[in-house]
Amino acid sequence: MxxxxxxxxxxxxxxxxxxxxxxxxxxxxxxxxxxxxEHFRKYGTTLTGFHWxxxxxxxxxxxxxxxxxxxxxxxxxxxxxxxxxxxxGAHITAVESRDLNEIIQSADEYFRTVRLVDTWTDRSLRExxxxxxxxxxPMRDAVSLAPLDFNKIQKEAPxxxxxxxxxxxxxxxxxxxxxxxxxxxxxxxxxxxxxTRFERPIYDEPxxxxxxALSDEAEF
Numbered sequence: 001m002x003x004x005x006x007x008x009x010x011x012x013x014x015x016x017x018x019x020x021x022x023x024x025x026x027x028x029x030x031x032x033x034x035x036x037x038e039h040f041r042k043y044g045t046t047l048t049g050f051h052w053x054x055x056x057x058x059x060x061x062x063x064x065x066x067x068x069x070x071x072x073x074x075x076x077x078x079x080x081x082x083x084x085x086x087x088x089g090a091h092i093t094a095v096e097s098r099d100l101n102e103i104i105q106s107a108d109e110y111f112r113t114v115r116l117v118d119t120w121t122d123r124s125l126r127e128x129x130x131x132x133x134x135x136x137x138p139m140r141d142a143v144s145l146a147p148l149d150f151n152k153i154q155k156e157a158p159x160x161x162x163x164x165x166x167x168x169x170x171x172x173x174x175x176x177x178x179x180x181x182x183x184x185x186x187x188x189x190x191x192x193x194x195x196t197r198f199e200r201p202i203y204d205e206p207x208x209x210x211x212x213a214l215s216d217e218a219e220f
Contacts (some may be wrong), residue, residue, distance in 0.1 A: 005048040005067055007103050009036060010076060012117055013094035021121040022088050026057070030132050033059040034116050037136060038056070039148045039155060042109045052150070054142040058133040068092070112157060 012031050016023050023031070036046035044054075050061035071077040080091045100117075104110040120128050133139055138148035 004103065005032075005050070005063075006071055006076070007098050008032065008047050009067065009071060010094045010096060010098035011100040011103055013077065013116065014090060014097040015100060015117045017094060018122045019118065020119060022091050023121065024091060024125070025122070026089075027125055027128060028092055029064050030059065030128050031117060031120060032061075032064070033132060034120070034136070035113050037115050037138070037150070037153055038109050038157075039104070040110075041153050041155060042106055042202075046150065047103070052138065052148040054139065054144050054146060054148060057129050058139060059060070059136075059148060173202075 006161045009028065011030065012028060012035065013023060031051065032048055032050070034050070036048055036050065039045065048061070048063070048067075050058050050063050052061050054060075065124055068077065072079055076094070076096045078093045080093070082089055082091065100114060101110060104113055120131075136153060137152040138150050141150055142148055164178065
């Protein structure tokens with residue numbers, strides 16, 4: 001793993017902790033994805049160097065768990081598993097702090113990334129999953145189990161996310177939720193059909209079920 005990707009994880013955790021917010025594995029992964037989008041928008045490359053793909057709840061990278069394992073081995077993060085009834089997960093804490101300003105040199109990119117982190121650490125995991133799934137450029141027309149195309153990212157940054165108070169009605173939201181569930185189920189079927197042909201490391205079915213369950217997890 002690159003030093004930049006390690007420092008970025010520590011910086012995102014540090015920022016969240018400074019706001020008395022915790023991050024679990026799924027939420028941290030999506031924040032890394034959003035940070036990569038902002039860096040790609042500016043420079044045409046990602047900070048993490050991850051090979052992002054569309055898997056289950058949206059953007060995923062096989063390198064992610066390797067990175068967390070390495071950081072934990074170096075005592076730079078602490079991973080605290082939790083379980084409640086049939087659900088389980090893990091809280092991740094930075095043992096050694098990092099400042100995003102040390103990693104992101106562009107002022108515009110820095111402030112956009114900070115605001116993204118602040119926005120989404122205050123939102124539920126479900127809202128974050130919906131946002132990255134429906135409202136980020138690489139996920140447009142993405143194919144399950146295929147690499148995400150970061151070249152779709154617009155050079156002009158969109159308006160910051162704001163929770164709408166008078167947007168779509170309940171019917172529209174329910175249709176979106178149904179579409180999300182349908183696409184995720186379709187992705188699960190595609191995964192089962194192509195798993196033997198997929199060369200990158202893939203977790204087993206219990207992990208996939210746990211990952212899906214996390215989409216219903218409330219943020220702590």
